Amino acid sequence: MSAVADTAPKPVKNKPVKQSKGLHAGQGRQGWLLVAPTIAFLTVIIIYPLIKAIQLSFQKDAGLDPSTGLFVEGGNAGLSNYTHWLLQKCGNVDCPPGTIGAQFYDALWVTLFFTVVSVAIEVLLGIWFAMIMNRDFRGRGLVRAAILVPWAIPTAVTAKLFYFMFAYDGIINKLLGVVGFGPKLWTSDPLAAKFAIIIADVWKTTPFMALLILAGLQLIPGDVYEAAQIDGATKWQTFMKITLPLVKTPLMVAVLFRTLDVLRIYDLPAILTGGAGGTTSLSMLVIKQKNEGFHGASALSTIVFLLIALTAYLFIQFGGADVIQRPPSAKKKPKDKDAQPGNPVAANATSTGA
Amino acid sequence: MTATTATTAPPASGRTEAQEIHFRSDRNAKIRMYLGLAVLVIWGLAPFYWMIVTAFRDVGYTFDSTPWPTHVTLDNFKTAFSTGRGNHFGAALVHSIIIGVVTTAVAMLVGVFASYALARLNFPGKYAVLGVILGASMFPGVALVSPLFQMFSSFGWLSGVNYQALIIPNISFALPLTIYTLTAFLAEMPWELEESARIDGCTPGQAFRKIMLPLAAPGLFTTAILAFIASWNEYLLAQQFSTPKTQTVTVAIAQFTGAQPHQEPYTAVMAAGTIVTVPLIIMVLVFQRAIVSGLTAGGVKG
Numbered sequence: 001m002s003a004v005a006d007t008a009p010k011p012v013k014n015k016p017v018k019q020s021k022g023l024h025a026g027q028g029r030q031g032w033l034l035v036a037p038t039i040a041f042l043t044v045i046i047i048y049p050l051i052k053a054i055q056l057s058f059q060k061d062a063g064l065d066p067s068t069g070l071f072v073e074g075g076n077a078g079l080s081n082y083t084h085w086l087l088q089k090c091g092n093v094d095c096p097p098g099t100i101g102a103q104f105y106d107a108l109w110v111t112l113f114f115t116v117v118s119v120a121i122e123v124l125l126g127i128w129f130a131m132i133m134n135r136d137f138r139g140r141g142l143v144r145a146a147i148l149v150p151w152a153i154p155t156a157v158t159a160k161l162f163y164f165m166f167a168y169d170g171i172i173n174k175l176l177g178v179v180g181f182g183p184k185l186w187t188s189d190p191l192a193a194k195f196a197i198i199i200a201d202v203w204k205t206t207p208f209m210a211l212l213i214l215a216g217l218q219l220i221p222g223d224v225y226e227a228a229q230i231d232g233a234t235k236w237q238t239f240m241k242i243t244l245p246l247v248k249t250p251l252m253v254a255v256l257f258r259t260l261d262v263l264r265i266y267d268l269p270a271i272l273t274g275g276a277g278g279t280t281s282l283s284m285l286v287i288k289q290k291n292e293g294f295h296g297a298s299a300l301s302t303i304v305f306l307l308i309a310l311t312a313y314l315f316i317q318f319g320g321a322d323v324i325q326r327p328p329s330a331k332k333k334p335k336d337k338d339a340q341p342g343n344p345v346a347a348n349a350t351s352t353g354a
Numbered sequence: 355m356t357a358t359t360a361t362t363a364p365p366a367s368g369r370t371e372a373q374e375i376h377f378r379s380d381r382n383a384k385i386r387m388y389l390g391l392a393v394l395v396i397w398g399l400a401p402f403y404w405m406i407v408t409a410f411r412d413v414g415y416t417f418d419s420t421p422w423p424t425h426v427t428l429d430n431f432k433t434a435f436s437t438g439r440g441n442h443f444g445a446a447l448v449h450s451i452i453i454g455v456v457t458t459a460v461a462m463l464v465g466v467f468a469s470y471a472l473a474r475l476n477f478p479g480k481y482a483v484l485g486v487i488l489g490a491s492m493f494p495g496v497a498l499v500s501p502l503f504q505m506f507s508s509f510g511w512l513s514g515v516n517y518q519a520l521i522i523p524n525i526s527f528a529l530p531l532t533i534y535t536l537t538a539f540l541a542e543m544p545w546e547l548e549e550s551a552r553i554d555g556c557t558p559g560q561a562f563r564k565i566m567l568p569l570a571a572p573g574l575f576t577t578a579i580l581a582f583i584a585s586w587n588e589y590l591l592a593q594q595f596s597t598p599k600t601q602t603v604t605v606a607i608a609q610f611t612g613a614q615p616h617q618e619p620y621t622a623v624m625a626a627g628t629i630v631t632v633p634l635i636i637m638v639l640v641f642q643r644a645i646v647s648g649l650t651a652g653g654v655k656g
Binding site: 027028029031032033034035037038039041042045046049050052054056079083129130132133135137139141142143144145146147148149150151152153154155156157159160161162163164165167169170171194203207208211212213215218250257260261263265267270271282283286290298301302304305308309312323335 | 388390391394395397398399401402403404407417419464465467468470471472475476477478479480483486487488489490492493494495496497498499500501502503504505519522523525526529530533558583584586587589590594603604605607608610618620623624627630631634635637638639640642643645646652
C-alpha cells in the first residue's frame with residue numbers, strides 16, 4: 001500500500017472533501033488531472049509524430065532532381081508526394097513499372113484482399129468456434145487454453161513456423177500429397193502465397209474473434225432459447241433471429257478491430273513471403289519507401305492512416321460497432337451503476353502486426 | 355424483442371417416436387460437439403506441436419514427417435544460442451525482457467490513473483478522452499516510422515544501446531491497451547466499498563489506494579501480462595528502431611541466418627521460436643481465465 005501511495009496524484013492528497021458540495025464535487029478537475037499524464041504521453045508519442053509525418057509529406061527529398069540532374073535541397077513539395085502514389089506520377093511522368101511508386105495500387109488491392117478474405121473467414125469460423133465452446137462440457141479450461149496458444153505466439157514466430165510448414169518439402173505439401181494434390185510453391189506462387197498469408201493470419205487470430213463472440217453469447221439468457229424452443233423455432237431460425245442479433249455489437253467490434261489490424265498487416269507478409277508473389281502490403285511498401293526517402297514514405301503512411309481512420313469511422317457510424325457505448329443516462333444519474341461507461345473493447349495483443 | 359418465432363405447435367400424437375428421435379438427435383449433437391471440440395484443440399495446438407517436434411529433431415531430418423518426435427536432439431537449441439553465425443539470440447532475449455518490463459511499467463503507471471478516472475469519475479470531455487485512447491489503439495504503427503526515425507536519428511538513438519528508441523514507440527500501443535483493459539476491470543469492481551470509505555472521511559485518493567487498489571490487484575496483474583505480451587511480440591517498430599545492441603527476439607528470429615547464405619536453418623529457428631513462445635504459453639495456461647476476461651472485457655457490456 002505504501003509503495004503505491006507515493007505514486008498517487010499529488011493534487012488530490014491535500015484536498016479535503018468539500019461537504020457543502022457533496023461527496024462528488026470536483027470530479028471534473030480531478031478527472032482531468034488523472035488523465036493528464038496519458039494525454040501528455042499520447043500527444044508526444046502519437047499526435048506529434050502524426051503531425052510531423054503530415055508536415056514531412058509536403059516536403060521534397062533532398063537529392064538529384066530527375067528532370068534537371070541538379071542537386072536540390074528539398075523544400076516545399078506541394079501535393080507531389082501524394083500524386084506520386086495516388087496518380088502514379090514520378091515527377092511529371094508516369095512511374096515506370098518496377099519502381100516502388102508503381103506498386104501502390106498492387107499493394108492497396110492485395111491489402112484489401114487480405115482484409116476482406118481473412119476477416120470473412122475469421123467471422124464464420126469464429127462464430128462456429130464460439131458456438132462449440134458455448135456449451136457445458138468437461139475440460140472447458142483446457143479447450144480455452146488450447147485456443148489461446150495461436151494468440152500468444154508472436155506473429156514473427158508464427159510467420160517463421162508457417163514458412164517452415166509451407167516449405168516445398170514441408171508438412172503441408174506432404175499432407176496435400178496424401179489427398180492427391182501436387183506440391184505448391186506457397187511462398188512465391190502469386191495465388192498460393194496470398195493464401196499462405198491468409199491461412200497463417202486466420203490461424204492466429206480466429207481464436208481472438210471466437211473468444212469475443214463467445215463472451216457475447218454467454219450474455220444471452222437461456223430462457224430466450226427456451227421460449228424459442230417452445231414456440232417451435234428451428235435451429236436455423238434460432239440462430240438467425242436470436243443469436244445473431246444479440247451478439248451483433250460484440251461481433252461488429254471484433255470485426256472492426258480485426259479489419260484495422262489486417263489493413264496495417266506487416267509482420268506476416270514481411271517474414272513469410274517477403275512480398276513475393278505480389279504480397280507486398282501497404283505497410284511493407286511504406287518501409288520499402290522509407291529506405292528511399294522519408295517524404296514519400298510519410299505521404300504513404302498518411303494515406304494508410306486516413307484509410308484506417310475512414311474505415312473505423314464507417315464501422316462506428318454505420319456498422320453498429322458501438323465501441324464507446326456511451327450510456328444515455330450518464331448525465332442524469334452520475335452515480336447510477338448502469339451509468340458506468342461501457343468500455344472500449346480490447347483488441348489487445350493482436351493489434352500490432354498480425 | 356421479437357426473439358421468438360411463432361410456428362404452429364406440432365400435434366401431440368406419436369410421442370414415443372418423437373422421444374426416440376429426440377434421443378438420437380441428442381446423441382448426435384453430443385458427438386458433433388465433441389468432434390467440434392477436437393477440431394478446436396487441433397487448430398490451437400497442431401502447428402505449435404509441429405514447432406516443438408521440429409525443434410527437438412536432428413537437422414539432417416528437418417523435413418521428416420513422422421508425426422511424433424524422432425531423431426531427438428538438443429543441438430538445435432545450441433545452434434540457436436551460438437553466436438558463430440552472427441546470430442545473437444541470447445542477447446536478444448535479454449533486450450526483449452528489458453524493453454517489455456519497462457514498457458509495461460510505464461504503461462501501467464500512467465494508465466492506472468486514467469483508467470480510474472474513466473471508470474469512476476464523471477468529468478466533462480470524458481468521452482472525448484475515451485475516443486482519443488480508442489483512436490490511439492487503432493493507430494497504424496507504420497505511420498510512426500518515418501517521423502520517429504528522423505527524430506531518433508537526430509538524437510543519435512539509432513546506434514549503440516538506446517532502449518528508449520524501442521520503449522517509446524511501444525508505449526504508443528501498450529498505453530491504450532492498458533487503459534481500456536484496466537478501465538473494464540475497474541468498472542466491474544465493488545465500488546460501494548469506496549463509497550463507505552469516503553463517507554468515513556477518506557479522500558478519493560485515499561479510498562482508491564487503501565481500499566480499491568488491493569482489490570484491483572488481479573486486474574492490474576492481468577493487464578500487465580497483456581501489455582508485456584504485446585511488447586514482447588512487437589516486430590515492425592523493433593525492426594526499424596533496434597540496433598544490434600538492442601535487437602529484440604522477434605527481429606532476431608526473423609533474421610536468423612544459417613550455415614550457408616541461402617540455407618534456412620529451420621530447426622534452429624523452431625528451437626528459438628519454442629524458447630520465445632513457451633513462457634507465454636505457460637502464462638496463458640496459468641492465467642487463461644483472467645486473460646480471456648481481460649481480452650473480452652468491455653466489448654460485451656450492455
